Amino acid sequence: DPGLSESMDIDPNSSAIFEDVEKNDFKSEFSSDFSMFSPSMHCESKTSPSPEKPASEKDMKLLQKINEVAFPSPYDQSRHIQYATHFPIPQEESASHECNQRLVVLYGVGKQRDEARHVIKKITKDILKVLNKKSTAETGGEEGQKRKKNKPEAFPTAEDIFAKFQHLSHFDQHQVTSQVSRNVLEQITSFALGMSYHLPLVQHIQFIFDLMEYSLNISGLIDFAIQLLNELSVVEAELLLKSSSLVGSYTTGLCLCIVAVLRRYHSCLILNSDQTAQVFEGLCGVVKHGVNPADCSSAERCILAYLYDLYTSCSHLKSKFGELFGDACSKVKNTIYSNIDPSDSNMLWEPEFMIDAIENPSAHNFSYSMLGKILNDNPANRYSFVCNALMHVCVGHHDPDRVNDIAILCAELTAYCKALSAEWLGVLKALCCSSNNGTCGFNDLLCNVDVSDLSFHDSLATFIAILIARQCLLLEDLIRCVAIPSLLNAACSEQDSEPGARLTCRILLHLFRTPQLNPCHQDSNKPTVGIRSSCDRHLLAASQNSIVVGAVFAVLKAIFMLGKCRQC
Numbered sequence: 001d002p003g004l005s006e007s008m009d010i011d012p013n014s015s016a017i018f019e020d021v022e023k024n025d026f027k028s029e030f031s032s033d034f035s036m037f038s039p040s041m042h043c044e045s046k047t048s049p050s051p052e053k054p055a056s057e058k059d060m061k062l063l064q065k066i067n068e069v070a071f072p073s074p075y076d077q078s079r080h081i082q083y084a085t086h087f088p089i090p091q092e093e094s095a096s097h098e099c100n101q102r103l104v105v106l107y108g109v110g111k112q113r114d115e116a117r118h119v120i121k122k123i124t125k126d127i128l129k130v131l132n133k134k135s136t137a138e139t140g141g142e143e144g145q146k147r148k149k150n151k152p153e154a155f156p157t158a159e160d161i162f163a164k165f166q167h168l169s170h171f172d173q174h175q176v177t178s179q180v181s182r183n184v185l186e187q188i189t190s191f192a193l194g195m196s197y198h199l200p201l202v203q204h205i206q207f208i209f210d211l212m213e214y215s216l217n218i219s220g221l222i223d224f225a226i227q228l229l230n231e232l233s234v235v236e237a238e239l240l241l242k243s244s245s246l247v248g249s250y251t252t253g254l255c256l257c258i259v260a261v262l263r264r265y266h267s268c269l270i271l272n273s274d275q276t277a278q279v280f281e282g283l284c285g286v287v288k289h290g291v292n293p294a295d296c297s298s299a300e301r302c303i304l305a306y307l308y309d310l311y312t313s314c315s316h317l318k319s320k321f322g323e324l325f326g327d328a329c330s331k332v333k334n335t336i337y338s339n340i341d342p343s344d345s346n347m348l349w350e351p352e353f354m355i356d357a358i359e360n361p362s363a364h365n366f367s368y369s370m371l372g373k374i375l376n377d378n379p380a381n382r383y384s385f386v387c388n389a390l391m392h393v394c395v396g397h398h399d400p401d402r403v404n405d406i407a408i409l410c411a412e413l414t415a416y417c418k419a420l421s422a423e424w425l426g427v428l429k430a431l432c433c434s435s436n437n438g439t440c441g442f443n444d445l446l447c448n449v450d451v452s453d454l455s456f457h458d459s460l461a462t463f464i465a466i467l468i469a470r471q472c473l474l475l476e477d478l479i480r481c482v483a484i485p486s487l488l489n490a491a492c493s494e495q496d497s498e499p500g501a502r503l504t505c506r507i508l509l510h511l512f513r514t515p516q517l518n519p520c521h522q523d524s525n526k527p528t529v530g531i532r533s534s535c536d537r538h539l540l541a542a543s544q545n546s547i548v549v550g551a552v553f554a555v556l557k558a559i560f561m562l563g564k565c566r567q568c
Contacts, residue, residue, distance in 0.1 A: 084102055120168075120172055120175060126161050127180050129156065131187075162214075170216065173215035177217055178217075205254060212224065218268060222262070222275070228254065229279065236248075236250075259303055259306045259539075260538035270313070277320060281321070287307075294335045297412065297415055297416075298408070298472075301336065301415045308332040308333065308337070340477055342429045343423050343426035345383045354384075358406060361409040366409075368412045368415070373416070376416070383442075389406060390463075391445065394460055398455065398456060398458070401532065404466065411467055421473060428482050429481055431445075432503050432504045433486050434499065460503070462530055465511055476551045483507075487505075487558035487559060487562050488558055491558070491562040
């Protein structure tokens with residue numbers, strides 16, 4: 001298009017440069033780099049395995065390395081070995097013959113095949129040990145008494161399991177996760193039928209989700225999540241029957257992890273209309289008791305938000321579930337997806353208000369609904385709570401786990417007290433626009449926090465990211481009310497605005513960068529501040545995907561103006 005070429009300052013004759021390049025020259029220069037992707041047409045390759053000929057010494061060494069779960073680089077293997085080693089085969093009874101033939105091709109019928117099977121059994125056993133180590137088993141019953149008599153044994157850590165798991169082939173990773181997921185479903189089903197007192201912990205199921213995602217077993221992950229979702233209503237009924245303390249918390253917590261997975265792979269899910277309808281009906285079953293979006297748990301808030309997104313984006317759901325969700329849809333839109341303006345509170349600060357809960361959130365069992373009512377009824381309490389929470393995030397040792405725990409506590413309380421959303425947005429604006437001479441409010445916090453101190457920027461960014469992931473703040477509101485004013489202040493050459501702009505850029509980096517895929521930290525001795533749970537990372541990524549394009553363009557333009565101003 002000549003018009004497009006002119007607008008982009010492209011010479012129309014520049015295409016002639018590429019016409020001088022001969023295909024043979026390109027092939028001779030780059031063919032060595034792409035040889036592994038171009039299949040050869042003959043079958044007499046020395047490196048291709050043949051069941052009729054004995055393996056050479058080199059092939060035996062290669063197979064030994066595979067057996068020891070230390071696979072060499074793909075460039076050192078033939079394509080046939082790569083396909084046989086990694087290509088997944090459905091883990092069903094109908095495909096058992098193919099799985100056995102794969103073992104024979106790779107390892108023969110002797111000791112090597114038995115050792116290869118042992119590696120898989122060992123990792124699977126370790127994961128099952130973790131699942132059965134500490135559960136939400138109900139007290140009482142013969143099963144619980146038997147467990148108390150068992151002698152304690154050493155259990156592998158999640159880091160140890162993942163270190164072994166990541167060195168497996170893709171086929172073996174799929175095999176391990178398939179076996180473990182079936183075991184979890186059996187435990188859930190057994191409890192739902194009243195045949196067991198054992199329920200796996202939510203964090204253990206989340207770890208299995210992470211392993212399945214790491215192994216790229218996405219279809220299996222979605223199927224597993226939907227199967228779990230279908231059992232949640234029955235599990236909740238069984239918990240009610242047993243008068244368990246887990247009523248209302250276990251199923252919603254597990255459902256939050258399921259929603260995070262489905263949001264992450266939403267584009268895959270909606271390709272199947274039957275599965276989408278099944279998910280929608282299952283989620284409605286979890287929040288079927290008329291949950292109020294303005295007075296519910298953080299998990300229920302995220303479930304309602306996903307139901308709204310599914311309902312508004314899939315026409316077949318509107319026609320099928322219009323009577324079931326039509327009224328709730330408008331409530332969710334007005335409560336969760338309504339734009340808010342930042343607060344500019346300046347009230348009497350009580351430094352000791354809820355300080356015990358903030359200092360150690362994981363050590364207390366809170367009634368979030370009661371605390372939310374206390375915060376909702378008194379603006380001064382909201383002001384003190386926000387200041388105290390941010391003081392502990394911005395001042396101190398910035399322990400990653402503690403920052404995550406405080407953020408989750410604040411997300412839970414915000415779910416029960418909608419007015420806190422404006423407070424979080426207001427205090428963030430006060431920090432990022434601290435050069436506005438106190439016109440943004442929260443002067444007590446600004447007097448105790450030095451915005452130019454770079455050491456707390458990552459902690460604060462993680463805190464804000466979790467609030468956005470848990471639907472406490474909209475990413476568009478943060479860009480509109482905080483990011484753009486802060487960046488434009490710095491771009492207009494205000495000398496005191498640079499620290500706030502630095503903090504803004506750091507927060508934007510945490511909000512928009514790609515989440516990590518590794519379910520475990522590579523180096524546990526060097527903890528980094530970031531979102532600990534893959535569940536929250538998936539929910540944050542969903543917020544990134546749903547943001548309107550105009551907000552992205554606006555913040556990019558503000559950053560461009562700031563950079564251009566600094567270069568002058």
